[in-house]
Structure formats: structure tokens, C-alpha cells
Amino acid sequence: MATTIKDVAREAKVSVASVSRALNGSGGVTAATERRVREVAARLRYVPHGAARSLITRRTHTIGALLPDLHGEFFSELIRGIDLEARARGLHLLVSSSHNGADDAAVALRAMQGRVDGIVILSSPGVDADFLRANLPEGLPSVLLNSDVQGGSAAVLNIDNVAGTCAMVRHLVGLGHADIAFVSGPKDNFDARQREAGFRAAMAKLAPKAPLRIVAGNFSESSGYLAGRELLAAKPRPQAVFAANDMMAVGCLQAFKEAGLAVPGDIALAGFDDIPIARYVTPPLSTVRVRIAELGKNAMDLLADLMDRPGVSAASVHTLGCDIVVRESCGAHRNGGATARTSKTTKTTKTRPTTHSSPR
Amino acid sequence: MATTIKDVAREAKVSVASVSRALNGSGGVTAATERRVREVAARLRYVPHGAARSLITRRTHTIGALLPDLHGEFFSELIRGIDLEARARGLHLLVSSSHNGADDAAVALRAMQGRVDGIVILSSPGVDADFLRANLPEGLPSVLLNSDVQGGSAAVLNIDNVAGTCAMVRHLVGLGHADIAFVSGPKDNFDARQREAGFRAAMAKLAPKAPLRIVAGNFSESSGYLAGRELLAAKPRPQAVFAANDMMAVGCLQAFKEAGLAVPGDIALAGFDDIPIARYVTPPLSTVRVRIAELGKNAMDLLADLMDRPGVSAASVHTLGCDIVVRESCGAHRNGGATARTSKTTKTTKTRPTTHSSPR
DNA sequence: AGCCGCCATGAAAACGTTTACGTTGCACCC
DNA sequence: GGGTGCAACGTAAACGTTTTCATGGCGGCT
Structure with a gap:
């Protein structure tokens, strides 16, 4: 049986109303009684019953x-x-x-x-x-x-999936990889749809002459692996692969390694999300970071x-908005000698946080 | 203003008591009225007020x-x-x-x-x-x-940190790595203390002649890196390093790679936790899995x-209890050809789940 | 036919708060 | 000196439920 406000009131020789006022600091109570009530409440380890309070207050906090x-x-x-x-x-x-x-x-x-x-x-x-x-x-x-x-x-x-995707495409194109293949996510996922749309838009704008290659995935590592294999078999191999999330990129990486391809030497790779794993695979994965x-x-x-x-x-x-974080898998660090060992040197670029608010 | 039980009662032409009984299935209400009440409640989208209910029930669910x-x-x-x-x-x-x-x-x-x-x-x-x-x-x-x-x-x-640690030590010793160094965690962490204690106990039992080497860490990757460097400088280099968690093991791995050492060829490595990263570093990390x-x-x-x-x-x-999951970093897969590419073939061993219950 | 008991139902208390309202005491001003 | 206003405090209503208790009706048993 927990102690209630009545116990405090009885012990402090005041009414329950005064206890409530004293403890809530709503005023209308003298400093002396407030002190007395507080002391009694502390001694009795009184803590107000949340349900009762929110019943009358209409607030649950x-x-x-x-x-x-x-x-x-x-x-x-x-x-x-x-x-x-x-x-x-x-x-x-x-x-x-x-x-x-x-x-x-x-x-x-x-x-x-x-x-x-x-x-x-x-x-x-x-x-x-x-x-x-x-x-x-x-x-x-x-x-x-x-x-x-x-x-x-x-x-x-x-x-801002669209801006993030666009920034990464811009980066890849800037590195000379205009022929980018995209590994998409599940159709019923909102982010996946937006990222694919962003990719289409970015390619149309930034690399209009490149073929539009999109292979289906479902955000899982294994679907990324399959997509990677499929892309390897493509007639002109794409210069870069951009996966709609990091796990699929990791799957791709596995497929490329198995085929004996060097990343980013033979093919560049990028993901989306910047999950912790991204920085620990070899080579570290360039990706779009969302600050969750x-x-x-x-x-x-x-x-x-x-x-x-x-x-x-x-x-x-x-x-x-989201940042792009450039590690090694996209080939930006290719120049300047050793590919490895610089996994800490990343460059991040922020897309402007389009906090466009449109109240209606 | 949300609809209350009174609204339902009025609409269904019964008392609030009957509504409560009908909706809670407490019996004492005829099937016909129950149906009528349920129907009205559904139509009015009535959902009982949680605070009021738990005020009287003394249950918050x-x-x-x-x-x-x-x-x-x-x-x-x-x-x-x-x-x-x-x-x-x-x-x-x-x-x-x-x-x-x-x-x-x-x-x-x-x-x-x-x-x-x-x-x-x-x-x-x-x-x-x-x-x-x-x-x-x-x-x-x-x-x-x-x-x-x-x-x-x-x-x-x-x-069961002790059993997990012990199982890993047993595995390492079984592979011929009796000289194991332990990278400990922060002293104020319960798991860290237990794991270190488990390591001491296991070594005393399974490799009593090996020197007891424990270097301090704090569960962070960088502390693992430092510990790795320290261990490399040790006079006879340990045959294996067992870190109290995976992040420190990853730090060690980085240190070893930098020093040009091969894992597990030159030195074996194991961690604790089986965080997702563990399977994606190169070589994949053997570790103790706790099923969180x-x-x-x-x-x-x-x-x-x-x-x-x-x-x-x-x-x-x-x-x-916890399992040990054997990947490549501890050297168990060294025999049998290529070290890479078998990152999926892991062997897990379960410590008996000592659900020892001691009511007092 | 009369009574007993059960079952469905309603009225009301209770849960622990907050708060509107009333009451008291007191200082102040005329 | 009595009215006025204000500050401190107490009383009680209210919040929306559940549950106890009382009440009525009705069927079955003797």
C-alpha cells in the first residue's frame, strides 16, 4: 500500500489541497507550510500517483x-x-x-x-x-x-533521400564514373522508393548520356550479393555501383571480391545509411550518412x-538533410599511393538541410 | 473531448456498469446486451481511458x-x-x-x-x-x-560471462595457443569484471604454465588499438589475444595490420559480444556470442x-549461457587452404545455459 | 401456489489527484 | 468601528473507470 496524498496531509496537519499546492508550487501556500509539507513528503517517500494525476489533468507527460x-x-x-x-x-x-x-x-x-x-x-x-x-x-x-x-x-x-542520392551521384560522376548502376530497395519501402527516384533524377541531370541501370534488391545483404553478381555479368560492366543501402553494398562487395575484382580499382561502390559496419569492411565503404x-x-x-x-x-x-561520407570504396582516395590504412581520413559533405516547412 | 463509457452507456441504453462488464468479458451480462454494447462501442470508437482504469485497478499493464x-x-x-x-x-x-x-x-x-x-x-x-x-x-x-x-x-x-570466456580460452588452448593475452574492460563495468575473472580462472585451469598477461582497456576501439600496440612490443609476443569485447578486438586487429602481422597466421584474435561488425572485418572475428x-x-x-x-x-x-562462434581470426580455419571466402562457415558451440535458480 | 435462489441489471462507492469555490482571519482604510 | 479586500486554507466536486452491493424478475422446486 503506497503512501498517498492523504497520508502526507494527515501527517503535516493540512488538507490534501494544501499538499497538492505545496508540492506543485502552484502558490497560495505559505512558505512555512510548504516547507513542512515537503519535509513530510520526503520522509514518507511520497510520490504522486501518475494515473490519478493524469486522470484529472488530462496530461500523461x-x-x-x-x-x-x-x-x-x-x-x-x-x-x-x-x-x-x-x-x-x-x-x-x-x-x-x-x-x-x-x-x-x-x-x-x-x-x-x-x-x-x-x-x-x-x-x-x-x-x-x-x-x-x-x-x-x-x-x-x-x-x-x-x-x-x-x-x-x-x-x-x-x-532527404533525394538530395543524399543526388549528392552521391554527383560525387561519383565527378570522379569519372558516369556509368553508375543502382541497386534498389523493396518497393513497399518509402525510403527505397525515394532513393530510386532520386537516382533517376540525378542521373537524368548529371549523366544524361549514361545508360540507366537499375537492378532490384530488397535491402538485405543477400539481395545485394545477387545484384552484384548480376551486374558483373552485364555486358559493359558498370563503372560504379550505388546501392540503396549499406547492407546491399556489402553484399555487392562480397560478390566483387569473389569475382576477383578490385574495389575501387576495377569498380567503384557506394551505399546509403552509414551503418557502423560501413567503415570496417575492406575497403571502407563510401556512403550517405543519415543522422538518425x-x-x-x-x-x-x-x-x-x-x-x-x-x-x-x-x-x-x-x-x-544528409551528408555524404567519402571513404575508399568509391575511388576518391585512389590517387596518392596506398589504398589501405587511411580508413580514418574521410571527407563528409553536407547537403543543405532543406527544412522546408509548408504549413497548410 | 473523447468518448467515455457514459456515452456508450447512454447510447446502448444500459448502465455504465453493464458496459464495463460487457467490454471486459467479466460475465454477468446477457449475450444480447453484450452484443449491443460492443456494437455501440465500436461505432463510437470508444477506447477506455487508461489512467482511469489503472487508478481503480492498480494495474498499469x-x-x-x-x-x-x-x-x-x-x-x-x-x-x-x-x-x-x-x-x-x-x-x-x-x-x-x-x-x-x-x-x-x-x-x-x-x-x-x-x-x-x-x-x-x-x-x-x-x-x-x-x-x-x-x-x-x-x-x-x-x-x-x-x-x-x-x-x-x-x-x-x-x-554467463565466465562460462563464455572459459569456452573461448578452451578453444584457443585447444588450437595450441596457450600463451593468451587478455585485454580487459573498464573496472566499473560488471561484465568486464566478470570476463576478466573468467579469464583468470580459465587460464589457471587450462593453461596453468602460461604467463598471465592482462592489459587494460575500456571497451573502446581506440583502447583496443593501444592494447594491441602494447602487446606487439611484449618480449615474447603472445600467441593469441582475447579482448573482453569485440570493439577492442577490432582495435587490436587494426594495430596488428599496421604492424604487418597476419591474423591468424602470426597471432590469433578473439573478441566477445558478436556485434554485427565482427563478421565483416578481415579476417572475420571469432567471438563469444550473447543472445541479447x-x-x-x-x-x-x-x-x-x-x-x-x-x-x-x-x-x-x-x-x-552464451555460444562461442568460431570464424577465422582465431586460426581454427587455417588448415584446409584459402583463408578467405569462407566467412559464412562458422561453428558455434553453446555453453550449457546454467539457468541456476536460487530462491531465497 | 408459494417460496427460494439465481441471474441480469442499476446505483453508488472507491481509486488519488487537481481545482473551483467557500470560508476564515487579518490588515487596512475610511 | 465596521466594511473591504486579500491571502491562506479547507471542502467538495470532478476525472473515467471497476466493483460491491442492492434490487428486481423469473424459473424451478416442493
Whole structure:
């Protein structure tokens, strides 16, 4: 039986109202009694019952995070970014990861009803505009991550996949690799679609004469390996391969090594994400870095804004820019002698963070 | 203004009590009214207010996870394991990561008071027996992860660092590398201490004549690099280096490569954790795998047990066994031709999961 | 036919807070 | 000296549920 506000009131010889006022610093209580109440509360180890408080306050001081069942760096970094910022604002974080499929997400969403003041949703296959219209409670402030739903009442925050892809293509073309093959990701993934679109656009602009080569992958290492083999068999071998994520690039690398090709000597290679593995493969992988923790922080900031002014349907679209980090796999370090041993010397180029906000 | 149980009651022409009974399936309501209530509830999109419910029920259906500010694989896998199992039991997960230092953890712990039915605490420097005695609420079911506090009212779940270390030492000795140097982790880390202790014990038993070489590290890659350099300068070079975690092993590898040494030809190498990077460095790193998601699942199971029977101070200590996974860096694959290209062929050996439970 | 007991239902209490409102005491001013 | 205003404090309502208890109806048994 935990100690309640009544116990404190009795012990401090005041009413419960005064205890509440003293502890919440809402004023209307003399300094002496406030001190007495605080002391008694500390002695009794009183901590207010969260449920009771949020029942009357209509505030839970908790935000929810709805994530698909993904493991690895992205997940942890995102949570970390959100949690760090949430904690700075005195908010708690209720996570619901590890659901796959729309039905699963729907029950998770319903269950969060009334337990959170706002919600961050990382979109996944099945979680689209229709899903949200059907399942997202009306007044609940929400931020959509990596989503292409436009209208709605939620703010949307996306990685600038297009700019990132474009920057990498520009870099590769600048190195003389105009004939770039792209390994795409799963069609039902938002980032994958954007990256492919970005690649098409970049090639059209920067290397219009090069053939457009796109081979299908699904973000897995093995699909990258297969794609690598397929590309090796292509008649004129591409000068460079740009994979839509790092794991597929690693798969490609394996295929190239098996075929006895030197990277980047015979063929250049680049990925997307900058997962930790990228810097440890040989040669270290050039890639596009997305600052995931920052993505989480920004999402939390956006959500806090929405929570501050209720009722205002501040639907907006924001974008987080990404850097390209140049290691050895793309051939930029080829000149100047030894290829190895300089894995620490990377050059990063930032795409301008197009935080283009379009409230409607 | 969300719809409440009263709205449903009015619309279905029954009392709120009947609505509650119908929706909770507590019986005592005719099939016809139950159907009518359910239908109205669905139409009105009624979802019970969590705070109100847990105010009366004394159940939040939420468990808390208190974690230090660690990023990367361990964090995400642990959360994933916990969440997966929690979700299977209809529980929510309130995480509070990103605190460093005991004070920070204390406020996080207080804040969880009354918001959770149980709590999983991953111990970190500062979070020790005294801390828990002072800050852990009396009746709250709790599971301590990687902790050496013994008494208390909490269940303790540990990785079997000793068995894992021992298994790796046995493997190395079996390959003929009796002269093993150990790179230790930070002194204030529980796993690090256990692994070092395990190494000492294993060497005393399996290679009593070999010199005991231990060089200090702090789990970081750079500290591993430094340790590697130090070991290279040692008069008789050790036959093998066993790092207390994979990141340090990677640092060692870098040092060895720089010095022109072949791994495992000139010196064998092993790590601990089996982080994803381990399989992608060259040569792939032999290591001790800890199944982190399973650790999280087991913690959740333990916690659920504690929550089921309240009052029973079922303090106990459990251990999760770990596998050793043999790749190329330790030299087991040296025979049989090419060193490369077989990075997929690994052999894993399981230490018996010593789930030794000692209720007191 | 009358009574007993069960079952569906409703009324109301309870959970632990916050807060609107009322009450008191006191200083101040006319 | 009495009215006025303000500050401190207490009382009670309210939040949305669950659950206990009472009540009525009805079927079955004697």
C-alpha cells in the first residue's frame, strides 16, 4: 500500500489541497507550510500517483513511439534521439516496436489511446494514409517519420533521400564514373522508393548520356550479393555501383571480391545509411550518412510544438538533410599511393538541410 | 473531448456498469446486451481511458526499462527482446534510457513510480546495491540485468560471462595457443569484471604454465588499438589475444595490420559480444556470442513471474549461457587452404545455459 | 401456489489527484 | 468601528473507470 496524498496531509496537519499546492508550487501556500509539507513528503517517500494525476489533468507527460519490427542501428539511434529530447522536456517514452503488419500496428495504436499526449510514427508497409485516417485518434498530436502521406493532421518529417542520392551521384560522376548502376530497395519501402527516384533524377541531370541501370534488391545483404553478381555479368560492366543501402553494398562487395575484382580499382561502390559496419569492411565503404539520432530529436521537437498549441492543425512537411561520407570504396582516395590504412581520413559533405516547412 | 463509457452507456441504453462488464468479458451480462454494447462501442470508437482504469485497478499493464545511455546493438536488441515478449503478454513498455550517473537514474526511477507494474533495470556504474536499496520502491517487482547485487527483493539475470570466456580460452588452448593475452574492460563495468575473472580462472585451469598477461582497456576501439600496440612490443609476443569485447578486438586487429602481422597466421584474435561488425572485418572475428534479444525475453519472463505472485520476495539469480562462434581470426580455419571466402562457415558451440535458480 | 435462489441489471462507492469555490482571519482604510 | 479586500486554507466536486452491493424478475422446486 503506497503512501498517498492523504497520508502526507494527515501527517503535516493540512488538507490534501494544501499538499497538492505545496508540492506543485502552484502558490497560495505559505512558505512555512510548504516547507513542512515537503519535509513530510520526503520522509514518507511520497510520490504522486501518475494515473490519478493524469486522470484529472488530462496530461500523461508521455509520448508514444510506434515502430515496425526493425533491429539494428536505426532503431536504437532513433529511440535514443527521441528519448534524449523527451527527457529534456520532462516527458516519458512509451515504445511499441516490433509490430509487423497493419493489424498489429492498429491494436498498438489503439492501446496507446489515452496513455500518451502525442505520438511519433515511423511508417512501414501497411501504415499509409488510409491506415492513419482510420486508426489515428482525431485530436492526438502526431509526427510521421519517413512517410509520404501529405494531408492529414500530422506533421511529417523525412530524410532527404533525394538530395543524399543526388549528392552521391554527383560525387561519383565527378570522379569519372558516369556509368553508375543502382541497386534498389523493396518497393513497399518509402525510403527505397525515394532513393530510386532520386537516382533517376540525378542521373537524368548529371549523366544524361549514361545508360540507366537499375537492378532490384530488397535491402538485405543477400539481395545485394545477387545484384552484384548480376551486374558483373552485364555486358559493359558498370563503372560504379550505388546501392540503396549499406547492407546491399556489402553484399555487392562480397560478390566483387569473389569475382576477383578490385574495389575501387576495377569498380567503384557506394551505399546509403552509414551503418557502423560501413567503415570496417575492406575497403571502407563510401556512403550517405543519415543522422538518425538527430532525426529522432527533430521529431520530438516537432511533436512538442504540436502539443503546445492544441487544435491547430499544423500539418507540415519537414526534411532532414544528409551528408555524404567519402571513404575508399568509391575511388576518391585512389590517387596518392596506398589504398589501405587511411580508413580514418574521410571527407563528409553536407547537403543543405532543406527544412522546408509548408504549413497548410 | 473523447468518448467515455457514459456515452456508450447512454447510447446502448444500459448502465455504465453493464458496459464495463460487457467490454471486459467479466460475465454477468446477457449475450444480447453484450452484443449491443460492443456494437455501440465500436461505432463510437470508444477506447477506455487508461489512467482511469489503472487508478481503480492498480494495474498499469506497463513495465519500465531503465537503461544507461548506451547506443548500438545491445540497446536495440535488448529493447526488442523485452518488447516482443511484453507485447505477447499484453504489456506496454516505458523506456528510460539516456541517463548517466546515479542521480539521473534516481529521478528516472522515481518518475516511473506508479506508472509501471514492474521494472527491468540494466545496471550501470552508480546503480549498485546501495542505490537500489535507496531508490527502488518496496513492493515493485523488478529484474536486474548484469548486476552483482545479490540480496534485495529483485531477481537477477546475468550473462554467463565466465562460462563464455572459459569456452573461448578452451578453444584457443585447444588450437595450441596457450600463451593468451587478455585485454580487459573498464573496472566499473560488471561484465568486464566478470570476463576478466573468467579469464583468470580459465587460464589457471587450462593453461596453468602460461604467463598471465592482462592489459587494460575500456571497451573502446581506440583502447583496443593501444592494447594491441602494447602487446606487439611484449618480449615474447603472445600467441593469441582475447579482448573482453569485440570493439577492442577490432582495435587490436587494426594495430596488428599496421604492424604487418597476419591474423591468424602470426597471432590469433578473439573478441566477445558478436556485434554485427565482427563478421565483416578481415579476417572475420571469432567471438563469444550473447543472445541479447533472448536476454530481454528472459528478463521479461522473469518479471512476469514476479508480477503474478505479489508479496513473494522471490529473489533469485539466473544466468543466460552464451555460444562461442568460431570464424577465422582465431586460426581454427587455417588448415584446409584459402583463408578467405569462407566467412559464412562458422561453428558455434553453446555453453550449457546454467539457468541456476536460487530462491531465497 | 408459494417460496427460494439465481441471474441480469442499476446505483453508488472507491481509486488519488487537481481545482473551483467557500470560508476564515487579518490588515487596512475610511 | 465596521466594511473591504486579500491571502491562506479547507471542502467538495470532478476525472473515467471497476466493483460491491442492492434490487428486481423469473424459473424451478416442493
